[in-house]
Amino acid sequence: MHSIMIICPDNSPLKESEKWLSRYGFQVNTSSTLEQATRYYELAEFHLLLIDQESIDNTGIAMPETPPRIVLDTKPSLSTGVSSMSKGALYYLPLPTDSETLLNNVVNALEQHNHTPSHEEVPTSNSTDSPIEETLTLGTAGSGIIGQCQPMQDLFSDMRKIAGTDVTVLIRGESGTGKELVAKALHNLSLRSKNPIISVNCAAIPENLIESELFGHEKGAFTGASAAHDGLIFAADKGTLFLDEIGELPLEAQARLLRVLQEGEIRRVGATQSTKVNIRLITATHRDLMAMVKQGQFREDLYYRLYVMELLLPPLRERGEDISILAKSLLEKICQKHNKPVYSYSRTFDKAIRAHNWPGNVRELENAIERAVILSPKGKIDASNLKLATQQNSTSTTNSDAASSTETLTGTTLDDYFKHFVLTHQHKMTETQLAHSLGISRKSLWERRQKLFIPKKVTN
Structure with missing residues (x-):
């Protein structure tokens, strides 16, 4: 997996590329300044840097020789472009830049750096080379x-x-x-x-x-x-x-x-x-x-x-001790993301984690831990800040078709109605039909499922 560091202010158009680059399979980290990036990360370990020119103007910090980088500028000029390229930037692009153009430049930069073989040289399953060795330890x-x-x-x-x-x-x-x-x-x-x-x-x-x-x-x-x-x-x-x-x-x-x-x-x-x-x-x-x-x-x-x-893939509720292992790993990752000291994973916190059914699986677990990290006081993570009680009381287990089809409307908000409608009709409608009935796009339906932790009907 190629890793990319994006260095840009929070209001930069470049910030938007984090999500879609992640969807394309890249591992993406972000920093608001070059100083922050060099303080918290070893930049040489990344495959590529995407840098908003504003984040490096007048910093006085020398750019590292590696990895390769693409510089983007909200106020592009010939002199700045020439200067950036002379200092080692592979490309100099205006901001905002459409996603297709940026993706093409990202792929080209990575190919140049990795000396990717040509189309004819790509190995296939019929290659006579020796079998591939596992370079990753699955499970870690x-x-x-x-x-x-x-x-x-x-x-x-x-x-x-x-x-x-x-x-x-x-x-x-x-x-x-x-x-x-x-x-x-x-x-x-x-x-x-x-x-x-x-x-x-x-x-x-x-x-x-x-x-x-x-x-x-x-x-x-x-x-x-x-x-x-x-x-x-x-x-x-x-x-x-x-x-x-x-x-x-x-x-x-x-x-x-x-x-x-x-x-x-x-x-x-x-x-x-x-x-x-x-x-x-x-x-x-x-x-x-x-x-x-x-x-x-x-x-x-x-x-x-x-x-x-x-x-x-087994659901999280059937993975036993993996729930605690995942929670510990996510806690450390999220603390680092928010520039906080890593909280101690206490027995009380673990008990709250293990008591929940996790209908949203690992995605729900990650969201809950991020809430707890943000809301907890300095020095101690509070299990109550996982905010799981409402979800537990209102969400049925994802493998219970009867629960989905007989869900009663218990609230009066639009979100309550939305959840009731989806759980009641998803066993007999496609996602497209559900979205059409609700008067929204399939993308909006998918986004609201994630937001409200509404599980999809699973058939074995």
Whole structure:
């Protein structure tokens, strides 16, 4: 996994790139000044620096020779650009810069630094080279996915066996269990690890834009298409494409994806010619895709293309001591994020953690601990600041269909109604149908699920 340090003021347009770079599979850290970055981090350990010129103006701090860096400027000028390039910047860009341009420059910078092999030189599962060696110890913090319990050990065993191949993988598990972390670990253990992994949440992209975002489009292909766009699948060329929430992909986009898998090529929206791509596909879902096939909501031919190798993630409530291990690791990480001394992980705090059912799984655990870190007094973390009581009383376990369908409306706010409607109807509606009924986009539905900890119906 490539790591990027973003150095910019909190009000900088560059700050917005943190989230979407993370979605594309990069490990991203941020600092508001160069002084802060050098104080809390060893910059030489990053693969790339993205720097707002404002954060280094008049600092008097010398820029490190490594890693490579891209400088961006809200007040671009020829003299500043020449000065930045002479001091070692690979690129000098104006701010704001559109995400596609910045992503292309990030990928180019990383390829230059890593001397990435050409398209023809990318190893595949048929390579005659010796088998790939595990450079990450799965289950530890360094691998990005933590786990000691037997279900996780079984998962890691399967991951080691398939990581060095180009086989298509389907990851199943409840929302918040870490499906994207598994995908990234598979990529990092693969022969494609020096190339990018592009992560896409199919439920978070508006339905009318998803084909353009994935496959790209030609200039003038539709209203607003003022320039040609390559798309995220092309960006994953020679690397890995991770499609999260694959069950939410519209049928039209499913047909296009099938062609990518069958022919190894993509065709932009509005194009007449196809382009060859070399990707390894990993998908994830919380849904029963075969049931969707029977209901006409998912293509049967695509299902069998995806269902080559399956990995199952256990919910957090079934992982025993892993809950405490994860909580300790997250506590340390979040304290560092907020520049606080690491709180002592007390027995009382652990008891509160273990008493909760965690319907939102690891994502909910991380959010709760971040609340506690922010709200607790200096020197001691207070379990009451996890703010779990309301969630415990109002949220059913995610594997109880009856609870979901008979949830009673206990409040009068819009959030209460929203939660009641989703839990009552999600067993018989797709995400698109739910969003349409509520008068919102699928992206808004997905965001409010995360905010309100509303689990999706899980079918085994």
